[in-house]
Amino acid sequence: MEKKQFDNKLVQWVDHRLPVFSYMNAEYNEFPMPKNLNYFWNFGALATVVLVTMIVTGILLAMQYTPHTTLAFGSIERIMRDVNYGWLIRYIHANGASMFFIVVYIHIFRGLYYGSYKAPRELLWMLGVVILLLMMATAFMGYVLPWGQMSYWGAQVITDFFTAIPIIGNPLTEWLRGDFVIDNATLNRFFSLHYLLPFVIVGVVALHVIALHVHGSNNPDGIDIKEPQDTIPFNPYFTAKDSVGLGVFLIIFAFFVFFAPNYLGHPDNYIEANPLATPAHIVPEWYFLPFYAILRSITFDIFFLEAKLLGVIAMGAAVMILLIVPWLDTSKVRSARYRPLYRIFFWVLLVDCIILGIVGVKSPSDLVFPGISWFDYKTLGLIGTIYYFGHFLFLMPVLGLIETPRPLPTSISKPVISLSSGGGSAPIGAAAAKKEKA
Amino acid sequence: MCRLILAVVFVFFAGNSMAAGPLKHEAQDWSWNGIFGTYDRAQLQRGLQVYKEVCSGCHALKYVAFRNLVDLGYSKQGIRAFAKTFDVKNAEPNEEGETFTRPGRVTDYFPSPFPNEQAARASNNGAYPPNLSLMVEARPHGADYLYALLTGYKDPPKGMKISEGMNYNSAYPGHQIAMSAPLDEGAVEYTDGTKATVRQMATDVTAFLAWTAEPNLEERKSMGLKVMLFLFAFLVILIAMKRRTWADVH
Numbered sequence: 289m290e291k292k293q294f295d296n297k298l299v300q301w302v303d304h305r306l307p308v309f310s311y312m313n314a315e316y317n318e319f320p321m322p323k324n325l326n327y328f329w330n331f332g333a334l335a336t337v338v339l340v341t342m343i344v345t346g347i348l349l350a351m352q353y354t355p356h357t358t359l360a361f362g363s364i365e366r367i368m369r370d371v372n373y374g375w376l377i378r379y380i381h382a383n384g385a386s387m388f389f390i391v392v393y394i395h396i397f398r399g400l401y402y403g404s405y406k407a408p409r410e411l412l413w414m415l416g417v418v419i420l421l422l423m424m425a426t427a428f429m430g431y432v433l434p435w436g437q438m439s440y441w442g443a444q445v446i447t448d449f450f451t452a453i454p455i456i457g458n459p460l461t462e463w464l465r466g467d468f469v470i471d472n473a474t475l476n477r478f479f480s481l482h483y484l485l486p487f488v489i490v491g492v493v494a495l496h497v498i499a500l501h502v503h504g505s506n507n508p509d510g511i512d513i514k515e516p517q518d519t520i521p522f523n524p525y526f527t528a529k530d531s532v533g534l535g536v537f538l539i540i541f542a543f544f545v546f547f548a549p550n551y552l553g554h555p556d557n558y559i560e561a562n563p564l565a566t567p568a569h570i571v572p573e574w575y576f577l578p579f580y581a582i583l584r585s586i587t588f589d590i591f592f593l594e595a596k597l598l599g600v601i602a603m604g605a606a607v608m609i610l611l612i613v614p615w616l617d618t619s620k621v622r623s624a625r626y627r628p629l630y631r632i633f634f635w636v637l638l639v640d641c642i643i644l645g646i647v648g649v650k651s652p653s654d655l656v657f658p659g660i661s662w663f664d665y666k667t668l669g670l671i672g673t674i675y676y677f678g679h680f681l682f683l684m685p686v687l688g689l690i691e692t693p694r695p696l697p698t699s700i701s702k703p704v705i706s707l708s709s710g711g712g713s714a715p716i717g718a719a720a721a722k723k724e725k726a
Numbered sequence: 727m728c729r730l731i732l733a734v735v736f737v738f739f740a741g742n743s744m745a746a747g748p749l750k751h752e753a754q755d756w757s758w759n760g761i762f763g764t765y766d767r768a769q770l771q772r773g774l775q776v777y778k779e780v781c782s783g784c785h786a787l788k789y790v791a792f793r794n795l796v797d798l799g800y801s802k803q804g805i806r807a808f809a810k811t812f813d814v815k816n817a818e819p820n821e822e823g824e825t826f827t828r829p830g831r832v833t834d835y836f837p838s839p840f841p842n843e844q845a846a847r848a849s850n851n852g853a854y855p856p857n858l859s860l861m862v863e864a865r866p867h868g869a870d871y872l873y874a875l876l877t878g879y880k881d882p883p884k885g886m887k888i889s890e891g892m893n894y895n896s897a898y899p900g901h902q903i904a905m906s907a908p909l910d911e912g913a914v915e916y917t918d919g920t921k922a923t924v925r926q927m928a929t930d931v932t933a934f935l936a937w938t939a940e941p942n943l944e945e946r947k948s949m950g951l952k953v954m955l956f957l958f959a960f961l962v963i964l965i966a967m968k969r970r971t972w973a974d975v976h
Contacts, residue, residue, distance in 0.1 A: 323975055365789045365860075368942070375942045376949070520975060528964075528971040535961035542957055546950025547761055550863060558864035558939075559856075568899070 315501055320519035321526050322507035324700050328402075329505060329526075330533030331395035337534060338388045339493065343486050345381040346430075353433065355479035357472045360435035361560040379549040385427050386552045387541050389575035392420060396610075401634055403622030404506040410614040412499040417610045419492050424576070424607070426485040429478040431573060436557030441570045443470050443478070449583075452597040469563070509697055510622025518700035569651075577648030578641050582606050582676065584652060585669035602673060609680050616680055618688030626694040630687050637679045644672040751867045751874035751897055754929070758936060761951065764944050765937055767799040772916055773934025774798060776927045779914045781858065784850060784905075786838035789859035790938050793832045797941055805832050812837055851891045853904030862932070862939040869936050871897060876928035879907035 294300050294309060303309040352371050354363040367374035396416070399405055405413035428446060432439045447465055451457040466473030504513065513519055520526075544551065552574060556567045572580050586599040609616075624631040652666035757766040774795070777787065792809040796802070809830035814837050819825050830837070838857075840846035847854050862868040874897035882894035882901075892902040909924045916922055937943075 362789075369789065369794070375946065379946075524971050525975065528968040531964045532961070532968045535957065535964045539954065539957045539961065542950065542953050546946055546953060549946070555864050555866050555868070558860045 315522075317521065317523045319501065319504075319522040320513070321505055321522050322513060322518060322700055323520045323525070324507050324509060325505060325526070325529070326508050327529070327533055328394070328398040328508075330530050330537075331391050331398060332500075333530040334391045334533060334537050335388065335395055336493065337537075338384055338391055339486070339489065342381060342384050342388065343490075345377050345384065346483070346486065348377050349381055350483060353479075355433065355476050357435060357475055357561070360433065360475060364434045376545070379545045383541065383544045383549060383552060385430065386544070386573070386575065387537075388423065389427070391537070392423065393575070396420070397634075397638060399506075400613075400637075401624045401631075402506055402508055403510050403617070403619075403624070405614045406510075406617065406622050407614070408503050409499070409506065412496060413614060414611050415492055415496045415499060417607070419489055419496060420610075421607060422485055422489045422492065426482060426489065427573065427575070429482040429485070431557075432475065432478045433482060434557060435475065435561045437559045437561055437565070437567050438554045438557040438570070440470060440561035440563065441567055442572060443474065445570055447474075449600045449603075452594065452600045454597070506622060507700060508623060508625060509700060510626070511696055511700065514699040515701065571649060574645070574649075577646075578644035579603050579606055579648075581644040581648035581669045582673045585647075585666065585673040587652075587666065587670075602677075606676060609677070613680065613684070616684040618685050619691065619693070620688075621693040621696065626696055627687070627691055628694065629691045633679060633683050633687065637676070640672050640675045640679070644669065644676065647672060751870040753870050754873055756869055756933065756936070758933075758943055761947060763947065766933065768918060769930050769933045770798045770937050771800075772918065772920060772927075773930040773932070773937075775914055775916065776909075776931040777858070777934055780908055780927075781931065782836070782839060784839055784846070784855040786840075786855075786857040787836040787859050787938060788838060788857050789835070791833065791835045792830060794941060797937070802832070809834060851904060855905070858935055859938050862936045864939075868939075869932050872932045872935060873928050875903075876909060876932065877925055 293313065294303060299309050349367065352363065352367045352374065354360055364378070367378050369375075371377075399413060399416070428442070432443045447461055447470065450461040450464060453460060462468060465471075466477055504519075554571060554573075571577075580603075583599045583603040586602050587595050588598075589595050590598060619627060619630065621627055624634050647665050647669040650665040652664065652669070654665050655661065656663050656665060656668050756763070757769065758764060777785075792805055792812075795805050795808065800808070809832050812830035812834070813827045814830045814834045815825060815827050839855075840849065843854055862872060865871045867874075875895060878895045878897035880894060880896055882888050886894070886901070888894055888902060892904060893906050894901055895903045909927045911924060912922050913927060914922050920926060940946075
């Protein structure tokens with residue numbers, strides 16, 4: 289029976305010894321997918337495409353880049369001016385980092401909305417958080433490599449976080465930098481690690497996918513697959529649907545690469561690093577801004593803990609808290625579609641993160657509304673930070689206990705009467721997608 | 727080092743109070759703006775003339791080589807002759823082990839006016855004239871800022887005290903700049919007969935520096951248009967494929 293799966297003799301021979309063909313067939317061809325997935329389920333595939341793009345362009349850039357403080361900036365300019373299509377490869381890589389974070393943030397919020405982190409997918413979710421952490425480290429070190437002003441001063445600020453750790457802070461920071469200051473030793477190890485970590489990400493992505501394929505994808509209704517009619521094979525249905533998402537994504541990506549390649553960057557990074565001249569504003573890349581706002585919002589000591597240490601702890605906790613989300617959420621219902629209260633607070637959380645992003649780019653002392661003298665961005669940042677942690681530590685556990693969920697459909701193919709408002713013969717997926725956009 | 731985060735916060739405060747008065751940089755109608763924008767060759771050539779005759783005395787252009795000037799529409803012979811007008815320090819010493827200076831070659835980069843930062847500061851009242859190759863990329867509002875700076879030399883507002891050796895400039899952050907007004911009416915005599923007003927020269931040299939900052943801009947935009955056309959057509963096909971594939975799902 290197994291032998292009959294492939295016609296080609298060579299394929300049969302290989303598969304009998306190394307079952308790559310039956311693996312691909314089982315996991316990517318026939319793999320059963322819930323048929324009601326909407327376009328928010330594109331983003332995992334998109335993230336994979338960006339990861340591969342980053343690795344390919346990164347390897348090409350590394351062939352021309354020189355990791356030395358006196359040569360790095362000039363080698364980037366050589367890539368931009370003299371290397372064939374060097375400008376294209378570098379702009380794809382630089383904007384690709386931003387695209388990666390956009391895609392991954394949407395992917396994470398998708399998970400939060402539809403409860404994709406709930407049993408039995410807790411480890412799948414936690415592996416995703418590990419990928420996010422690795423991405424952040426990789427992006428930070430990659431941004432240092434061009435050795436511009438923001439590279440240098442960003443590295444200075446970020447590595448300085450570690451000095452906040454009591455007792456071992458200073459020696460630890462020196463050990464990480466490989467010097468008393470950010471210098472050639474730092475640049476060299478950042479280059480080495482920036483090349484290494486993406487492959488670690490590939491490994492964790494593989495585990496993420498393995499964990500995903502144990503119980504399969506969650507779906508917009510957040511209910512388990514009950515009968516064969518609930519699923520359709522991955523290929524051709526989701527290869528086709530992911531392709532449409534990819535097509536749209538590539539247009540957005542290409543727009544930035546070709547028509548606004550420096551829009552998401554900072555002009556100061558076109559000035560070579562100068563340890564003697566601090567830029568007027570040290571601002572991280574946009575994807576770190578909410579975390580930067582959380583870091584800066586803590587400006588007071590609590591008992592013996594200094595404000596700086598507390599800020600660093602808060603920033604770290606803002607990511608780490610995602611690891612325990614599966615246990616903070618007490619609701620048995622996965623999808624926010626059937627959780628009238630959680631659905632509202634999900635959107636409030638999203639708005640809160642955007643507000644924190646705005647706070648991250650503003651001066652803490654600037655007023656949010658001119659005329660209200662006590663309400664500056666520092667205060668707004670503190671409110672945003674408190675709300676952020678409040679969402680996970682208070683709202684998530686409490687909402688699950690007090691909320692009355694709406695009735696769940698009995699199965700993916702048989703939705704509850706209240707879900708579809710008309711068009712009885714329309715495919716479930718389409719009806720669900722319409723509902724989502726309304 | 728430990729107080730760096732506080733220092734950053736301080737800089738935010740300082741940055742706020744430093745901005746005495748608004749900085750002006752109106753958006754100009756540059757030829758390379760927009761998705762179809764291209765450089766104006768005649769304008770770039772005039773800008774090169776302004777750079778050579780006015781700016782190059784103090785400012786380096788270290789990422790631009792003479793060979794790159796073919797982009798401006800010059801012939802190879804013309805560039806060869808132009809390069810010869812510069813004295814370039816040879817990278818290698820001669821057979822006696824002495825360094826020497828020779829006329830420029832097409833493969834040379836624009837020579838820097840000063841051997842090092844200290845020499846530059848010593849000749850410029852302590853200020854360091856920056857390398858201009860990337861200036862348009864390295865400043866917020868890029869070309870608009872540069873144009874505003876070059877045309878922003880005015881009398882200081884009443885009551886504003888200008889420090890010794892500094893000049894008032896309406897576009898410069900803090901409004902006090904070490905560089906004195908570089909462009910005077912008729913500072914260059916344009917070979918194409920264009921009248922060398924301050925605004926004309928400021929426009930031309932800004933355009934030239936936009937090109938030095940991003941010499942591949944035209945290639946990028948024209949490739950971008952083709953890529954976009956392809957991607958939109960491709961998306962239509964992908965949508966059609968998806969619809970057909972999903973037609974039988976109920």
